[in-house]
Amino acid sequence: MDMSQARWRKSTRSGNNGGACVEVADNLPGVVLVRDTKDRAGGMLTLMPDAWAGFVGLAKRIGPVG
Numbered sequence: 001m002d003m004s005q006a007r008w009r010k011s012t013r014s015g016n017n018g019g020a021c022v023e024v025a026d027n028l029p030g031v032v033l034v035r036d037t038k039d040r041a042g043g044m045l046t047l048m049p050d051a052w053a054g055f056v057g058l059a060k061r062i063g064p065v066g
Contacts, residue, residue: 006033026052
């Protein structure tokens with residue numbers, strides 16, 4: 001799969017928190033990519049869309065941590 005076509009986005013809730021954020025690319029068929037904004041060249045997680053949706057749903061139910 002050609003990951004060079006990934007369109008990365010950062011949460012609008014990230015703000016200026018010192019770079020402790022992740023970016024997500026969900027425009028590629030069949031995968032969702034996640035990477036660290038502090039180390040964009042350091043690799044990425046590749047998730048199935050259902051796994052990403054489950055993670056996001058759980059995070060919304062739990063709410064902010066910290």
